[in-house]
Amino acid sequence: MKKLINRVGLNGHALKFDLKMRLTLLLLFISLFRIEASSYSQNIRVSVDLEHVTVEEFFRTVESMTSYRFLYNHRDVNVSRIINVYASKEPLSGVLKKVFGDTDISYKVVDHQIVLNTLSPVEKTDDNGKLQKKLITGTVRDKNGMPLLGVTVLIKGTQQGTTTDEDGKFSIAAEEDDVLVFSYIGFLSREIQVEAEQEINIRLIEQTNELGEVTVTGYQTISSERTTGAFTKLKSEDFKSQRLNSLDAVLAGRIVGYQDGVIRGVTSMNGLTTPLYVIDGFPVEKTRYNENYGLEENLPDLNIEDIESITVLKDAAAASIYGARAANGVVVITTKKAKAGETNISFSSNLTVSPYRFYTGNLTNSADIIALEREWALGNPNLGGTDGTSASYASSLLENAVYGSQGMQALLHYYAGNITESELNGTLDQLGTAGYRYYDDIARHAKRDQYYQQYNVSFGKASQKNSFNASVTYKNNTFEDRYSEENSLGINLKNSTKITDWLDMDLGAYIHFNNEDLQTFDPLNPGFVYQPYNRLVNADDSPFVSTAASRYNRSTLQSIDTYNLYSMDIVPMDELGRNLKKHKNFLSRTYAKFNVKLSDAFSYNAMFQYEYGVERISQLKDKNSYAVRQRVNGLVTLSSANNAVFNLPYGDISFRGDQYTNAYNFRQQINFDKFFEDIHQVSVIAGTELRHSKLEYSDYTRYGYDSQTLTYTPVNQADLLQAYGSVFGGYMSQNDFSVERELLNRYFSVYGNAGYTYDGKYNITGSLRWDRSNLWGTDNKYQNRPTWSAGAGWNIHNESFFSYSRVDMLKLRFSYGIGGNVAKNSAPYLTAYYNSNNNVGGVQGSINSRPNPQLSWEKTTTANLGIDFALFNNRLNGTIDVYNKKGEDLLANSMGVPTEGWGYSTYTLNNGEMTNKGIEISLSGSILSTEDFSWNAGILYAYNKNKVNYVNVEAPVYYLQLDYPSAYPRVGKNFNSIYGYSWAGLSSTGLPQVYDADGQAVSSNPADLEAIEDFGTTVPVQSGSFNTSVSYKNFSLSALFIYELGHKIRNTFLPMFGNSYSGASGGYIANIRPGNKRIRDRWINPGDEAHTDVPRVVYEYDTEYSYDLQSIYSYADVNILNASNLRLSNVSLAYQTSALAPRLGIENVRINFNVENVFTVAANRDVKYLLGGYRTPNFVLGLHVNL
């Protein structure tokens, strides 16, 4: 019997070897031997113990243990010779010597090949005396004439072969008509037929300038040198210093032209603006209904640690193969695949802390509010009288509960004669010193620091014929709301098998589970009026109670009492943990891909992916919660005997929502790839694709629910829909019982793509695709228009005349073509939706869309000119792209014509045009590089200018221009413009003023399109990032700065009170609420207008009080701010070592400490606040271990 114990280890890694041996023993029972090594070297040591085996069996053993392959001629090597081999951690060469020492076989280890040759090749003749075999010799060089060492030369269809020596020379015995295959890692293989010539000298062409650099489009993988489009590629290495928690965090600042989730600017007015995400060849869209039953696009779920590379396709040549969804760019993600011979186990974890802070630096404090409340009372003409009208006025306001804040109530109690002046002052002074007490209380009692934990374990193993990967990511996040938390588990499995020589099969599955609890009670919107001086927890530690008496008028309070209604008190501390919304999500994606090699040039792919997702939302509204008490009381009506009728049963309310998605994608493709006569390289693909995605939403609400017995109280929906609460005016709508929605999108597409490369220098590419979809019109004229692209590339560095040694790569490329885009919920028909009428019975119908038979996909034509270069031994790499992206047939809004009955509606027509012109530059360089020290830096710069070229609607009314600028873009302006009035300063009475169309300063709304101007764009004109990393020995420090320049933001945090309708007073009142503390600088006395822009506070009793004041102030350009900013997005300090390897069997360990969102620099405090610049940084501690 043979006894096999095979062990392979790296030099000196004895401990690792021993540790792994235990594993080996386990696995022995399964496979008898195992491969194990994560890298190889010439000095590999082998342990074998073989008795009485043939040489062939010895070969097989070594081949299965290692990635080495034997190359030999059957005629030369007697493989059935019986041998005994014993070696314990001996170098491979020593083992080979033991086997072949006594024979005439020479052995040579070149790269991963062990080449066996006879020492004296004998030329044999056949019966006719003709040379049956001749010795072919030659040299293999690269394109620059440098000899290549270790090129495998194999007679096709056999295992006979050799390799080249250091001079690139080889010799091999071959027959005429044999085909010699020359292959070398990183180079394109070549095949040469043996003819009369005995000398064959050839050159091999590198696959790419950088070893193994390929571009993955999702439909094909081609060498980057052959592409003509604008691709940006990220490898996992590029973002390892980043916490891998979201795709957006990975892309932001690393993809030039990617900004705020959008690539190269917004090209659509109504359709989608988000790029298409493609994972391992399949488009993955995560479209969901949101809480308001609107559609939302989300980033796809995946285990981010599994990402091997991300390729962003930006221009037509790159993306138009994606047809109707290509216009916004495509993000192609490939996940890791274990390489032959490797076993990889890695573990990573990180812990992130984001301390809670409510930024009060620009907020009014208690003293400000008290001062304003006093100002309200002082200026109120109804409180000036001494004839008793003041007292009755104040009493009436109290009785009707018009003002809910403690300060206002104290003031009114004083004027009503309930408290003395000193009591009033005492109360107000005390409240005024409270600072930001309410926010402090929230921080202390209702919020917490956020913790995010993330763990990932990945396993990869591959042999020559099979490659398997598995990864598990677990996340556990606790959010600032005390009852909000989330955990998720993502499992990714992937297997590739070579079933036969001509058939490969890939199977993959991704499963994602997610559980989330969301707190629904927001202490910043607690259901009562609070000021900074309010409390959540009283001084004596009892919870603060907002009593019904402090909020409701006398009649209502009396009714609560008379009719025995449920308490209307609010105890915020009790409400926090009630009525949590629980989400439970499940998502799975499974795919199968087959690749059939039909001949050397032709292959056929078929691939199918199925996605299934379930999202469940459940919310059990506790009967003790304010929400339920308010709901039940709200629907109380009175019987004729003047008793309360509780129309809604008192008890828990159960809300359940379910969202199902299913999607499939089936694609078949024929590929042709051939290299003719050493210089013509042609690749063509053609295929068909079928896509289906369906989204179903339904929810239902049950009342009087008992979660223990799982029972509920039936309610009479028809009657409830007729009920209007007698005390609180509550009523219900059908959505309070049940809602259903469905979205079905289907596409069928035919596509093709061809590329031709001449001599590695000139590339031309073209693509063509037809899409048909159920989204679009019935008019075939629009359906049958294809998307297409054409591109050309010139690899200048491959030209013989080009001989600048400092330039390693220089490529020029140009592309032109059309991509499409869709709006998912458009339809060409006159459609009506139907639902039941609760008032008169039967079914009611409403027209929801008027016929739009000419609906089609939007088309975006992109021209792109790019240069790629690498200089100084690849130490400086860069890409420059210039593009012109022109959108046509964009779905533009038209305001419905009021006389046609559609005055409140907009409808969409394919009639808009806009362009995005831009430049993108990315540079990365290695500034210093020594053995211990290196310094790298990179800079990204993108310039994008958007312009609306054509749209045939003008905002019919001024306010639509202001409120819906993107619905009424102006020709010649930026699509993302902010429109507003020109600020004219304060009037002599402190009122805000703007210029009307005639240039007059007015304090009323000019209400005129002519007065409305464009004040810049909300989207950065220039954006990009700067990153740098320094490493010294095992330490590295890196930083990522992100900048955005040249855009504007409207200030929504105004030093002015809003106004709202007060049911209690039956009219509008000014809301004295916490706001921008610049209100301290408000106009107070005549003359103040010379040095302040903050208007006077105009209270509701003021004769100047008007709706217009707030609207012109908020629309004036004084509140349109420069939004340019610079952020230090991430700083990472990492320590990496392999020193633990020998002792712990750990190949390498990386520990990193990151600070995210370190700081923001902006034009002023308001801008910084609006941009979220006062959020606290996140602190991340991460560990990454490779076994």
Place this chain on the structure above:
Amino acid sequence: MKKLYTTILYLSLVVLGFSSCNDYLDDIPKGSRIPQTLADFEALIRDEYTNHRVDIRQAEILLNDRFITEATLSFYPLDKANYLWDESADRIALNRSDEATYYTGYAGISTFNLIVENALSSTEASEAEQRELWAQAKVLRAMSYFNLVNYYADTYEAGNAADKRSVPLITSADINAPSSQVSILELYDFIVGDIEEAIPYLPRVSQTVLHPDLGTGYALLSRVYLQMANYGEALNYADMALDEHDDLYDWTAYYNDNKAVIEDPDAYVTTPSPMGFDYVENYNFRHGSLSRIATENNILTDRADRFEPGDARFLSRWKVRTVGAETFYNSTLSGYFNYGGITTVEVYLIKAECLARTGQTGNAMDMLNRVRKTRILPDVYQDLEATGEAGAIEAIMNTKRNELILTIIPFCDARRLNAEGIYTVGFTKTYNGESYALTPDSHLWTMPFPQGATDNPGNGTIVQNVNK
């Protein structure tokens, strides 16, 4: 290998099969339907939100039939101009956006146009059923046009109706359908024509109260003829309408049923509105500005004073209240209110007026007292009597203004009476120490079109009928 090729070929053929592909892609999004059958079109009439909101905000404000706080007045300058009868105000400039009166008025007209255009070719219906729906849509369309022309154009006067512009007349639901701002006469002819064409096909009993029945047709025609000062035809159709349906609601009984709440001066809880879909006085039902369940507008103390003492309907609807510096009458009914449709009480009062105008004073007062008996509490009720036309008309109009408050009718009546010049309507008041007056011949009685409509007129033009 060969077998594999064949398999691939078959697979490709299946996927490439374009005929099946069309079916695959011919999928109408769920949640909606292309209306085709009669039922599909008939259901459109039940859409109250789109088709049955009759908003007449500025007319109510001009008549001071709704209370507005001082703060809200300065908040909305157009409200203020009409509320304080400010003849100098440029109401065209102040009406600078949308206005529900116009927008929802034409939204209903668009639906009725769609039905008129398609009902006769709708499927799954008999010809009689098709005609019935067609006729109902015509009546509703006429009703909407009547409101619009009496709001945005001068009132009908036989002498000049042919010379004055009315409102845009549009008769198609198509995108970019043409409209024409025809003369007042043409529009009235259109309205009368539509109703007359419809009457032969209207059912005695309709599907729902939203669908006009024969009584609605007669009552509407009576309302239109009254507005045209054609008292003979108005009386004729009023009689025909009352033959169909003449119930009056007993408000004194409602008062007694809800006495505990109504008479408690501190209780502002609401009692259910009886004026909803099943109100016995309904011919047809249309909402006011809100189609959802709601309470009524609050009214001014001055306005409350003009109700008859012991008016149970008034007492059931409003109760005095003071908030801060302002005192007003707070609404105490909640539910639905038929402000936009036609009720029997209106037809009774049309008939009363027509009788008074044709010298039948006694019969006129009988009609009026029949109404009052159901309204005025028995302990204060007394029959009203009048000797001449003027006295009768004054009594009738007083009751009509109160009975139909918050509908467009008091506004229409005032315009008609002012145009006639005999029983003119005007107001004076003191507000914050200043005196104000609304004269019978003020331009304020005609409302300006909203800027949203004039700036975006579609396939037609719109010219204002009032200078400011």
